[in-house]
Structure formats: structure tokens, C-alpha cells
Amino acid sequence: MSAAVLDGRLVASKITECSISSVAELTRNGEQRTLYILSATSDPSSTSYVQALLRHGARVGVRVNVERLDPGSGAEEVRSALIRASDDPSIHGIIVQTPLPPGVDLRDVADAIAMDKDVDGANPHSLSNWISGGSGFAPATASAVIELLDQHGIELEGSRVTVVGRSSVVGKPLLHLFLNRDATVTVAHSKTRDLAAATRGASIVVAAAGHPGLITGEHVGEGAVVIDVGTNFTPEGHLTGDVDTGSVATKAAALSPVPGGIGSVTTALLFRNTVIGPTARPLLPL
Amino acid sequence: MSAAVLDGRLVASKITECSISSVAELTRNGEQRTLYILSATSDPSSTSYVQALLRHGARVGVRVNVERLDPGSGAEEVRSALIRASDDPSIHGIIVQTPLPPGVDLRDVADAIAMDKDVDGANPHSLSNWISGGSGFAPATASAVIELLDQHGIELEGSRVTVVGRSSVVGKPLLHLFLNRDATVTVAHSKTRDLAAATRGASIVVAAAGHPGLITGEHVGEGAVVIDVGTNFTPEGHLTGDVDTGSVATKAAALSPVPGGIGSVTTALLFRNTVIGPTARPLLPL
CATH class of the missing domain: 3.40.50.10860 (Leucine Dehydrogenase, chain A, domain 1)
Incomplete structure (x- = not known):
């Protein structure tokens, strides 16, 4: 089995096309x-x-x-x-x-x-709003994970999700975005004793720990979807994620790589939020 | 096996004694x-x-x-x-x-x-504060769960916790309080497909769903600690929790009942917060 690639650049392009056409309309006005x-x-x-x-x-x-x-x-x-x-x-x-x-x-x-300009969801009122499932912007990186999954038609409702990492900008907001979409969510982190036990039963694993190669094939159940949000730099200055792609690709059904995954979606969302505002509707799947 | 009772009234008494002695000191001033x-x-x-x-x-x-x-x-x-x-x-x-x-x-x-009077953690700034592990009051019911566990010497660090329920006043704040204490946390809820699968592997199960009898022996692993936060009323007007005590007590190591569990700790904490303020230090275990 070799995992399908969840291409963030494709999703980012689609979001950006929408933003461009909205900008064209605004320019006419x-x-x-x-x-x-x-x-x-x-x-x-x-x-x-x-x-x-x-x-x-x-x-x-x-x-x-x-x-x-x-x-x-x-x-x-x-x-x-x-x-x-x-x-x-x-x-x-x-x-x-x-x-x-x-x-x-x-x-x-x-x-x-x-609040209506808080396109990266930094204001505590935004936090309180979207935690409760209300409107308001969530941090863009966390939103990008949901957008990438939605755009690839991956069902969140009723799924078992494990988020590895509990940062304020990714792990914590993401767990609420998944909860708001009716997923059953586990949050694992550096103090989790048996990481594989927390991730292997999940149908979606999100790696957002900031440790290169942390998630390997042994952490992933057959057919899982793996989203890499790691942003690490090698000593040579290359961007690398948290996922050991080689071993994970033999077990996962789909994998969002680094680079080429979440990063470009995040940027596209920041601009979409700026152009369309807090009432931005989700796009249809790819 | 028959579960030990985690007595909320004992913990509440201890907290209240502390408040009373602080009040005596304040009165002298x-x-x-x-x-x-x-x-x-x-x-x-x-x-x-x-x-x-x-x-x-x-x-x-x-x-x-x-x-x-x-x-x-x-x-x-x-x-x-x-x-x-x-x-x-x-x-x-x-x-x-x-x-x-x-x-x-x-x-x-x-x-x-x-913020310094927000003894039940309702202000969004409080939320944003304690979610990040900072100071500030968390909702008292969620804090009462942590206090009850601490007072009974139950280790949270590195434990696997499942919270059943995702309300703004209990489930969601509690998941952050557990995360801040280095537990690995799963949140299950009404849309969770296989509830037992989400709870059976947990060393601590918190029932905060608002469904009488939802958590039975089949949901609980041998030796788990079960905290009942359910506040339901029978047609006769009796208070009852979310846990089926009979079947759970045969498997759990310890169980916090309703009534006699979290409720009285919550009330005691609201007053402790009012007396001692946001700098309240945890008490030593019972």
C-alpha cells in the first residue's frame, strides 16, 4: 500500500482562485x-x-x-x-x-x-467564539488542516482523530475544530507515555509536535489519513515535517506532506479571510 | 471488586475549612x-x-x-x-x-x-488564560474534578483520560485542565460512534454528558477511576448522575458518586476563589 498524497498546493490554488475572483469584483466597486x-x-x-x-x-x-x-x-x-x-x-x-x-x-x-479583522484568530474573544462553535476566525494553520481534509472529501463526523501536539496555535485550536465537527478527539503530546497506543486507533492522525520523524509507520493504523503540520528545519535549512514519510506511506491511505501540504493552505486562508471576511463559506470539495 | 468512593463532601469540607480560616483572618483586619x-x-x-x-x-x-x-x-x-x-x-x-x-x-x-473577580471562569479572557496554562479562574465545576482527583492522590501526569461530554462549562474546560496537567486526553460525546472503545482504555473516565446511566461497566476498564459530573433529575425530582453505579463499581477502582461528589466541591471552590482570589494555591492531598 502506498499512501495517496493530499496536495495542499491544489487546495491553496483553489482557495486563491476564489480570493482573486472576489478581489476582481471588489475592484470593480x-x-x-x-x-x-x-x-x-x-x-x-x-x-x-x-x-x-x-x-x-x-x-x-x-x-x-x-x-x-x-x-x-x-x-x-x-x-x-x-x-x-x-x-x-x-x-x-x-x-x-x-x-x-x-x-x-x-x-x-x-x-x-x-474581531472582524482577526484573520489569524489571535483575539481571545475569537477563541471563545469558535470554541463554542460560533462564528469568528480560528488560527489559520488549524483551519488549514480542516480545509485540506474537507477539500479531499474526508469525513470528519464520527471519525476518531488523534492530534499530536498541544500548542496554542495548532494543537489546541484544532482539537476544538474537530470537536465542532463531531469527531472523537484525542490529544497526545510530549508527556504521553505510549504515543502509538494513542494514535494507532485513529482514522485521522495530525502531527503537530515539532519533532522531525516523530510519527512512523508503527504509530499509524492501516488506512489512516495522516496530516503533517510539522515545521522543522534541517541543519541544511530544508523544511521537514513530523512524519517519517517512508514508513507511514506503507500503512496510511493518504498523507499530507511537508513541504506541499498545510503551509500553502494556511497562507491562502489568511488572504481569503482578509478578502471575504468572517462570513467566508467553506468551498465545495475538490 | 468494589470501587472505593471518592467522597466530594470530604474534599469540600477541607476546602471550606481553609476558606473559613482565611475569612477569620480577614475579619481580624x-x-x-x-x-x-x-x-x-x-x-x-x-x-x-x-x-x-x-x-x-x-x-x-x-x-x-x-x-x-x-x-x-x-x-x-x-x-x-x-x-x-x-x-x-x-x-x-x-x-x-x-x-x-x-x-x-x-x-x-x-x-x-x-478578571480577578471571575470566580467561575466565565470571561473569555480567563478562558484564553488558563487554556494556555496561565493564571486565571477556570469554570468551577471543571476545576472541582481536578481538585477531587488531586485530593485523593490520583496521578494525572501521563495518565490516559477520557472526558465524555463537550459542554462549554465542563467537558471543554476540563480537557484543557487535564492537558495542562500532562494527561493524554480524549473527548467523546453524543456523536461518538463507539463510546466503549473511547473509554475502556482510559485510567480516568469523566462522565459529563447529562445522560442518566450512560456509563456502564462495559465502558470502564478494570481499575479505572470514574468521576460522575452528571446532574440529572429523575421524574421524582431526585438528583442522579451519568454513571450506572452498580455495574461500574464492579470494575472501577474508585468512583465519585452523584450526589456526594463533584457538586459540593464546586460550591466550595466558588467560595474559596472569592475569599482567596486568583492566586489560590492547591491544597495538599487528603
């Missing part, structure tokens, strides 16, 4: 959409991500407005910038790059992001 | 603690719960201040009352009785509750 990025870091991976967002914005027709604060800024400066962007009617989406300056916690400033 | 309850409902179970809180307050030495709004009140009236109570330095804890008036959603008004 004389409207311009703008994504605002607050950056107070010189972290190289953040810098290259911002470059990628600038390129994607140019492709979609969304203006990307990067405000760079001093890496020594305090919480009040960050908050003020977010309040200005929230109040600015020419801005439609707001994201905050991490790491923030020392002593500034995203949780303490993110409630300054207007 | 001329301080009086007050729990404020906002009620805009004539629901009989809410009414009897408020009566129980009044009795408990009298026992602990905490004033209980019940503000009754008209059941036809709007969100703005509820918010205004919560803001007044938050600004009132003579009030130390704030809880909101549900159901709220039609059209008023607790999520939309709870951010008016000052």
Missing part, C-alpha cells in the same frame, strides 16, 4: 483589500514568512502593509499599533508576527485586534 | 468578602442553587449579594450590572446564573466581569 502585518522581530523565519505573504498578496491583489516596530517595544506600543490598525477602515485583516519583544505576550495584546 | 450573583431567571433549579449558595456563604462567612434582573432584560442591562459589580470594591467574586434572558448570550456579556 472601487474597493481595495489590505492585510496589515505587525512585526517587532528580526527573526529570520518570520522575515522570510513576511516575504512570502508579500508575494502572495501581490498575486491575489491584496495590499500587504507591514508595520515594523522596534524589537525593544513594550506591550503598550504593540497594543496602540493594533488599535490604530483596528480603527483604520482601509485595513481588513490583521496578523501579528511572533516572537514579540521580550515581556510582551500575544495573549495580552491580541484583544486589541478588531 | 476588618475585611468582609462578598460574592455577587446576577440572576435574571426564575428557573427553579437556578433558584434552589442560589439558595444553596446563600446557605454556604452564611457558613463560610462570605456575604452573598444576589441581584435579580427582570427575565426580559437585554444584553446591555446585564452588561451594566456586571460592570457595576466589577467596579464595586466591596465585591470580590461574580457569578452569573443561567439561563440568561432570551437573546442574551453569556459569551457576549461575560467580558464585563473583572
Whole structure:
């Protein structure tokens, strides 16, 4: 058995096409959409991500407005910038790059992001909203996992899902998105004693632990769907996921690789959220 | 095998003794603690719960201040009352009785509750805080489960826990409290296809589904610890949990019953939170 590839780039293209056609319509009405990025870091991976967002914005027709604060800024400066962007009617989406300056916690400033511009689901009110199954944006990476599965017609309702990893931006939000879709969800993590016991019975395994090669064939049941959300860099600087593709592909029915999986869907969703707003409807499956 | 009883009343007594001695100290300093309850409902179970809180307050030495709004009140009236109570330095804890008036959603008004008075963890900022393992109050019923287990010396770290039920006040907060304690957590619910498969491998099973008799011996592994959080009423008006005690007691090592389990711990915690504040330290085990 060799796993089918769940291609994130295909899904991202489809989402981006939708955004482009929405932008065309807005342009006819004389409207311009703008994504605002607050950056107070010189972290190289953040810098290259911002470059990628600038390129994607140019492709979609969304203006990307990067405000760079001093890496020594305090919480009040960050908050003020977010309040200005929230109040600015020419801005439609707001994201905050991490790491923030020392002593500034995203949780303490993110409630300054207007809910309807909170395209990466950072505001605690957004969290409280979508945890309860209400509207509001969830973190884009977590949403990208659901979108990738939906677009490939993989049923979530009644499925058994194991999420490996419990970060605030992926594991925890994802578990709620799966719960809201009626999946039975297990969360495993670095302190889980028998990881394979927690993953082998799952029909969907999401690897979001940040450990290269953590998930191998022995962790995966026959015919499972495996989504790799790992974002690790090899000493040579290559992007690699959490899944040992070789051994997993012999057991899984389908596998979303890194690179070529979740990352591009995440970017596409940030722009879709900026263009279409919080009422964005799910797309039909591929 | 017959399960040991995890007695909630014992734990509640211990917490209450602590609160009483803290109140004695505060009284020596001329301080009086007050729990404020906002009620805009004539629901009989809410009414009897408020009566129980009044009795408990009298026992602990905490004033209980019940503000009754008209059941036809709007969100703005509820918010205004919560803001007044938050600004009132003579009030130390704030809880909101549900159901709220039609059209008023607790999520939309709870951010008016000052974080340091949010003794039942209703404010979305509290949620965002403790989900991330930070400080802040979690909903008292969910906290009571953890407290009951801790007080009986049951290890959470590395354990496999299944929570049955995904409500905003018990199941969802509880899953995060267990995750913060390094348990591997599964959440099952009404749409779970094979409930026994999700519960049998767990060393701790929490029943919080609101279905009398849902959890039977076939759902429980030998030697598991079972916590019943069900609050159901029989046609005769008797309180009953979600666990079929007879069959579960033959397999479980320990069982927290209803009544006599979580309920009294929850009440004791609301008052401890009001007396000691958000910095309340866990007690030593019984």
C-alpha cells in the first residue's frame, strides 16, 4: 500500500482562485483589500514568512502593509499599533508576527485586534467564539488542516482523530475544530507515555509536535489519513515535517506532506479571510 | 471488586475549612468578602442553587449579594450590572446564573466581569488564560474534578483520560485542565460512534454528558477511576448522575458518586476563589 498524497498546493490554488475572483469584483466597486502585518522581530523565519505573504498578496491583489516596530517595544506600543490598525477602515485583516519583544505576550495584546479583522484568530474573544462553535476566525494553520481534509472529501463526523501536539496555535485550536465537527478527539503530546497506543486507533492522525520523524509507520493504523503540520528545519535549512514519510506511506491511505501540504493552505486562508471576511463559506470539495 | 468512593463532601469540607480560616483572618483586619450573583431567571433549579449558595456563604462567612434582573432584560442591562459589580470594591467574586434572558448570550456579556473577580471562569479572557496554562479562574465545576482527583492522590501526569461530554462549562474546560496537567486526553460525546472503545482504555473516565446511566461497566476498564459530573433529575425530582453505579463499581477502582461528589466541591471552590482570589494555591492531598 502506498499512501495517496493530499496536495495542499491544489487546495491553496483553489482557495486563491476564489480570493482573486472576489478581489476582481471588489475592484470593480472601487474597493481595495489590505492585510496589515505587525512585526517587532528580526527573526529570520518570520522575515522570510513576511516575504512570502508579500508575494502572495501581490498575486491575489491584496495590499500587504507591514508595520515594523522596534524589537525593544513594550506591550503598550504593540497594543496602540493594533488599535490604530483596528480603527483604520482601509485595513481588513490583521496578523501579528511572533516572537514579540521580550515581556510582551500575544495573549495580552491580541484583544486589541478588531474581531472582524482577526484573520489569524489571535483575539481571545475569537477563541471563545469558535470554541463554542460560533462564528469568528480560528488560527489559520488549524483551519488549514480542516480545509485540506474537507477539500479531499474526508469525513470528519464520527471519525476518531488523534492530534499530536498541544500548542496554542495548532494543537489546541484544532482539537476544538474537530470537536465542532463531531469527531472523537484525542490529544497526545510530549508527556504521553505510549504515543502509538494513542494514535494507532485513529482514522485521522495530525502531527503537530515539532519533532522531525516523530510519527512512523508503527504509530499509524492501516488506512489512516495522516496530516503533517510539522515545521522543522534541517541543519541544511530544508523544511521537514513530523512524519517519517517512508514508513507511514506503507500503512496510511493518504498523507499530507511537508513541504506541499498545510503551509500553502494556511497562507491562502489568511488572504481569503482578509478578502471575504468572517462570513467566508467553506468551498465545495475538490 | 468494589470501587472505593471518592467522597466530594470530604474534599469540600477541607476546602471550606481553609476558606473559613482565611475569612477569620480577614475579619481580624476588618475585611468582609462578598460574592455577587446576577440572576435574571426564575428557573427553579437556578433558584434552589442560589439558595444553596446563600446557605454556604452564611457558613463560610462570605456575604452573598444576589441581584435579580427582570427575565426580559437585554444584553446591555446585564452588561451594566456586571460592570457595576466589577467596579464595586466591596465585591470580590461574580457569578452569573443561567439561563440568561432570551437573546442574551453569556459569551457576549461575560467580558464585563473583572478578571480577578471571575470566580467561575466565565470571561473569555480567563478562558484564553488558563487554556494556555496561565493564571486565571477556570469554570468551577471543571476545576472541582481536578481538585477531587488531586485530593485523593490520583496521578494525572501521563495518565490516559477520557472526558465524555463537550459542554462549554465542563467537558471543554476540563480537557484543557487535564492537558495542562500532562494527561493524554480524549473527548467523546453524543456523536461518538463507539463510546466503549473511547473509554475502556482510559485510567480516568469523566462522565459529563447529562445522560442518566450512560456509563456502564462495559465502558470502564478494570481499575479505572470514574468521576460522575452528571446532574440529572429523575421524574421524582431526585438528583442522579451519568454513571450506572452498580455495574461500574464492579470494575472501577474508585468512583465519585452523584450526589456526594463533584457538586459540593464546586460550591466550595466558588467560595474559596472569592475569599482567596486568583492566586489560590492547591491544597495538599487528603
